[in-house]
Amino acid sequence: MLHIKPIFSSLLHSKSGPLLLLLQIVLSVAIVANASFIIVERLSLMARESGIVENEVFDFSIYHFDKSTDLVVQDKRDLELLRAIPGVIDVAPSSMAPLSGGGWSSNFTLGPEERAKSTPNTGMYMSDEHFIDSLGLKLVEGRNFYPQEITTELLEDGGKMIVTKAFVDKVWPNDSALGKSVYMGAQHFVVIGVVERLQTAWVDNSNVEFSSVLSVNYPADYKRYLVRAKASDIARLKEVIPEILHKEYPSRVIEGFTTISERRIEAYRDHELMATVLTMMVVLLLLITSLGVTGMVMFNIQRRTKQIGTRRALGAKKRDIISYFLVENYLLCLLGGTLGVLLAIQLGQQLMSLYSLPMLALSYPLLTVVGLFVVTTLAVYLPARKAAKISPATATRTV
Amino acid sequence: MLSMKNISKVFKTDLVETHALRDFNLEVSEGEFVAVTGPSGSGKTTFLNIAGLLEGFTHGDYFLDGINVSNLSDNKSAAVRNEKIGFIFQGFNLIPDLNLAENIEVPLRYRGFSAKERNRRVEQALEQVGLAARMKHLPTQLSGGQQQRVAIARALAGEPRFLLADEPTGNLDSLMARQVMELLENINQAGTTIIMVTHDPELARRAQRNIQIVDGQVCDFTMYQANAARSASHGSVDKLVANAQG
Ligand SMILES: Nc1ncnc2c1ncn2[C@@H]1O[C@H](COP(=O)(O)OP(=O)(O)OP(=O)(O)O)[C@@H](O)[C@H]1O
Ligand SMILES: [Mg+2]
Numbered sequence: 001m002l003h004i005k006p007i008f009s010s011l012l013h014s015k016s017g018p019l020l021l022l023l024q025i026v027l028s029v030a031i032v033a034n035a036s037f038i039i040v041e042r043l044s045l046m047a048r049e050s051g052i053v054e055n056e057v058f059d060f061s062i063y064h065f066d067k068s069t070d071l072v073v074q075d076k077r078d079l080e081l082l083r084a085i086p087g088v089i090d091v092a093p094s095s096m097a098p099l100s101g102g103g104w105s106s107n108f109t110l111g112p113e114e115r116a117k118s119t120p121n122t123g124m125y126m127s128d129e130h131f132i133d134s135l136g137l138k139l140v141e142g143r144n145f146y147p148q149e150i151t152t153e154l155l156e157d158g159g160k161m162i163v164t165k166a167f168v169d170k171v172w173p174n175d176s177a178l179g180k181s182v183y184m185g186a187q188h189f190v191v192i193g194v195v196e197r198l199q200t201a202w203v204d205n206s207n208v209e210f211s212s213v214l215s216v217n218y219p220a221d222y223k224r225y226l227v228r229a230k231a232s233d234i235a236r237l238k239e240v241i242p243e244i245l246h247k248e249y250p251s252r253v254i255e256g257f258t259t260i261s262e263r264r265i266e267a268y269r270d271h272e273l274m275a276t277v278l279t280m281m282v283v284l285l286l287l288i289t290s291l292g293v294t295g296m297v298m299f300n301i302q303r304r305t306k307q308i309g310t311r312r313a314l315g316a317k318k319r320d321i322i323s324y325f326l327v328e329n330y331l332l333c334l335l336g337g338t339l340g341v342l343l344a345i346q347l348g349q350q351l352m353s354l355y356s357l358p359m360l361a362l363s364y365p366l367l368t369v370v371g372l373f374v375v376t377t378l379a380v381y382l383p384a385r386k387a388a389k390i391s392p393a394t395a396t397r398t399v
Numbered sequence: 400m401l402s403m404k405n406i407s408k409v410f411k412t413d414l415v416e417t418h419a420l421r422d423f424n425l426e427v428s429e430g431e432f433v434a435v436t437g438p439s440g441s442g443k444t445t446f447l448n449i450a451g452l453l454e455g456f457t458h459g460d461y462f463l464d465g466i467n468v469s470n471l472s473d474n475k476s477a478a479v480r481n482e483k484i485g486f487i488f489q490g491f492n493l494i495p496d497l498n499l500a501e502n503i504e505v506p507l508r509y510r511g512f513s514a515k516e517r518n519r520r521v522e523q524a525l526e527q528v529g530l531a532a533r534m535k536h537l538p539t540q541l542s543g544g545q546q547q548r549v550a551i552a553r554a555l556a557g558e559p560r561f562l563l564a565d566e567p568t569g570n571l572d573s574l575m576a577r578q579v580m581e582l583l584e585n586i587n588q589a590g591t592t593i594i595m596v597t598h599d600p601e602l603a604r605r606a607q608r609n610i611q612i613v614d615g616q617v618c619d620f621t622m623y624q625a626n627a628a629r630s631a632s633h634g635s636v637d638k639l640v641a642n643a644q645g
Contacts, residue, residue: 003508005501006497006501006504006505006508009496009497009498009501010494010496010497013495013496013537306490306492307492307494310488310492310494311494311505311509312453312477313451313453313480313486313492314480314481314486314506314509314553315477315478315480315481315482315506315509315510315557316477316509317473317474317478317509318473318474318477320509391454392452392453392454392477392480393448393453393454395453395486395488395492396444396447396448396453396488396489396565397444397448
């Protein structure tokens with residue numbers, strides 16, 4: 001049975017002790033709620049899939065410094081060599097590496113005229129018909145490029161384009177994308193295929209899901225390739241590929257072997273660190289709060305030894321003593337929790353405007369209060385069980 | 400009403416064993432007012448604690464209201480204390496953070512009474528001890544005598560079959576002590592059995608029956624007196640009384 005009123009009035013009569021604990025609870029709820037919100041935000045960002053078979057794909061670059069090299073011919077020859085290496089599943093040239101943080105992007109327009117409606121900023125992969133298989137993308141509509149559609153001119157009118165489903169949903173939400181044109185200035189590309197998912201190079205950008213693949217394999221002295229192989233073959237291929245390519249043409253630099261898995265870790269390093277630090281903070285705060293509660297209960301038990309004995313003499317059962325301390329601290333939690341929720345919302349609004357975070361979902365402060373009750377129950381129960389063991393004879397034996 | 404047979408209580412510490420009660424035998428009938436005296440450390444409080452189920456004992460049997468309460472579970476003895484026994488302590492033992500009404504309510508809440516019933520009993524009990532007007536006061540706002548009356552009200556509110564008091568006037572001056580004693584006498588007259596430990600021979604004499612505990616054993620003084628009168632050896636009785644109260 002819960003006797004809230006006398007416990008409450010007893011709390012009101014006690015001095016600063018509960019007030020300090022109350023303050024601690026309010027602050028903890030506000031901070032823990034917002035921190036957990038940020039943690040979950042970050043973790044859900046990190047959990048997004050790139051659309052790529054990350055552990056089976058790596059990229060590397062070739063840098064030609066000899067200006068007399070015929071880059072188109074050399075690229076063709078290199079691709080043939082690479083695709084012939086045992087263990088290589090597929091290889092595609094690419095203007096950028098996914099999740100790498102650097103590359104090409106553009107705001108396309110939906111018509112040739114200057115004032116035409118424009119698309120969100122969209123990542124641009126320029127590659128050939130091997131791109132989809134090299135990354136393990138899933139084509140959900142239309143078709144892949146034909147080899148003869150691949151041009152070497154960066155800005156050739158009438159090129160073909162494959163886009164992500166996210167891009168289609170955004171730009172033509174009620175319509176099929178196939179056959180549609182998008183423009184870069186006066187020049188246009190025709191959409192021939194849609195892939196389920198492909199992230200750009202920029203994971204922190206809200207447009208990360210808007211990618212396009214253009215049927216352009218342009219010559220460049222610094223050129224990047226994406227290689228697909230079984231994860232167990234990758235270490236070997238990192239050795240073999242430079243050997244073979246150098247043997248074919250020695251005076252060039254071959255560098256930067258990085259799997260997409262490694263790029264992911266790098267891309268989310270800050271998020272990971274933030275999530276770790278905040279998790280530690282949350283655990284620490286809950287620990288400090290529970291220690292505060294335990295300390296307070298222990299102090300009160302010491303102070304109220306005779307009172308507890310007297311209550312036992314007057315007919316309190318052991319469980320009445322335990323529930324006294326539980327109720328007392330639940331009252332603190334309820335009051336501190338309520339104030340904490342209000343402060344959490346306030347803090348959330350500040351963070352939202354200062355760091356452009358999304359709005360704090362109310363479930364976070366509420367769940368934090370639930371967590372607080374669980375922690376409090378544990379923190380109270382052990383010392384309270386000791387209090388329940390105080391002999392009723394204490395009533396007559398202590399002065 | 401209360402019957403103790405061959406009760407013994409041994410306190411064991413690392414160094415010594417204290418035999419606080421030895422072969423302790425006592426019968427108290429319904430409606431009696433028993434005063435318990437005896438030298439310090441003779442086992443009076445130990446006896447009262449056992450009688451009130453505040454602590455267990457080492458050997459013997461204890462019947463309360465005809466029921467053997469020697470081996471009750473912790474919960475059961477709490478319930479018996481709550482329903483049948485009222486306690487009055489030397490130090491009053493009021494809860495300082497609660498006002499008078501809330502203090503008196505404490506055992507009533509453990510009993511599971513409704514708010515209405517609790518209020519009725521609190522008012523009635525405070526009326527009985529003459530403090531009805533001060534319901535909302537805190538214990539510290541009262542004199543010692545008043546505090547002890549509140550404690551008596553708390554003991555009465557549960558309408559117990561018997562009251563146990565350990566030196567209820569020990570912390571009071573003689574005027575207040577007399578008032579408290581009068582109150583206890585009225586309560587006894589109304590039918591409640593009372594056992595009171597006291598150091599005050601004057602108060603003890605006002606009780607219907609005096610027992611003396613010496614060295615953990617009962618010396619039923621009234622019975623002893625009768626025996627002594629028969630054997631006509633007054634000198635030794637006086638000497639014993641003098642020792643006991645010394
Ligand atoms: N918890 C305990 N542990 C060990 N010994 C105890 C304990 N409580 C009481 N005693 C011993 O038991 C004996 C009886 O104590 P008790 O308190 O019953 O005496 P008393 O007659 O009430 O004395 P007083 O008149 O001083 O209150 C004493 O020798 C005391 O030291
Ligand atoms: Mg004593």
